[in-house]
Amino acid sequence: MKVALLGGSFNPPHVGHLMAASYVHATQGVDAVWLMPTFHHPFGKQLEPFEARVRMCEALCRETSGWLQTSLVERELGGGGRTVDTLAFLVERYPDTRFSLIIGSDILRDLPNWKDFDRIQRMAHVLVLYRAGYPAPDTVGPPLAEVSSTQVRDLLARGLEPSELVPSAVLQVAREEGLFGLRGRPG
Numbered sequence: 713m714k715v716a717l718l719g720g721s722f723n724p725p726h727v728g729h730l731m732a733a734s735y736v737h738a739t740q741g742v743d744a745v746w747l748m749p750t751f752h753h754p755f756g757k758q759l760e761p762f763e764a765r766v767r768m769c770e771a772l773c774r775e776t777s778g779w780l781q782t783s784l785v786e787r788e789l790g791g792g793g794r795t796v797d798t799l800a801f802l803v804e805r806y807p808d809t810r811f812s813l814i815i816g817s818d819i820l821r822d823l824p825n826w827k828d829f830d831r832i833q834r835m836a837h838v839l840v841l842y843r844a845g846y847p848a849p850d851t852v853g854p855p856l857a858e859v860s861s862t863q864v865r866d867l868l869a870r871g872l873e874p875s876e877l878v879p880s881a882v883l884q885v886a887r888e889e890g891l892f893g894l895r896g897r898p899g
């Protein structure tokens with residue numbers, strides 16, 4: 713079994729995440745892609761509640777035939793949310809699974825602040841996808857969507873509907889949960 717991991721804040725998930733996961737599933741010979749929402753963000757980002765982000769991730773997964781799944785492992789682990797610790801835990805729990813780790817090229821500038829990135833590379837094949845706007849050497853594939861959760865949150869804060877950037881089922885969950893200031897807003 714080969715699994716690609718896509719860790720993120722998913723605050724909220726958007727079509728860029730879906731495209732990144734689809735690209736990897738379609739071209740990199742993996743059986744499944746697991747979204748791993750952050751429980752405690754290592755750099756202390758303030759996020760909507762974990763359970764609500766999980767619900768949105770699960771709605772995103774339903775856009776696929778089942779190969780995209782949401783993992784709750786980072787809640788199970790608690791701790792500092794460092795990817796090296798999550799990966800070590802998964803490698804031990806699933807000895808017959810080969811893991812790869814997906815990151816967008818925007819993350820490259822943060823890597824010096826990651827814990828033990830060398831050890832991550834020994835445990836998993838790291839796939840750096842070309843996120844549009846962040847060209848870098850050694851990325852895999854064409855530039856992917858120019859969309860971010862920040863952009864989605866900004867649109868919502870201005871009362872606009874990000875319906876071209878977020879799958880409708882994900883937006884529906886955000887409305888039901890009253891996330892991103894959507895509580896009580898008609899729509």
Ligand SMILES: Nc1ncnc2c1ncn2[C@@H]1O[C@H](COP(=O)(O)OP(=O)(O)OP(=O)(O)O)[C@@H](O)[C@H]1O
Pocket residue numbers: 718719720721722723728729732814815816817818819841842843844856857858859860861862863
């Ligand atoms: N449009 C995209 N194309 C390629 N990779 C992406 C894209 N959006 C996010 N990713 C990657 O998905 C992972 C999780 O991203 P994250 O949940 O932080 O989304 P984000 O849009 O970067 O959020 P924010 O704007 O809040 O920082 C990261 O590795 C990121 O590089």
Ligand SMILES: O=C(O)c1ccc[n+]([C@@H]2O[C@H](COP(=O)([O-])O)[C@@H](O)[C@H]2O)c1
Pocket residue numbers: 718719720721722748750753754755793794795796819822825826827
């Ligand atoms: O391991 C680390 O040191 C580390 C530092 C920062 C971020 N990460 C992980 O990188 C993924 C993407 O993070 P972000 O900030 O782009 O949402 C997410 O799974 C984080 O847990 C990991």
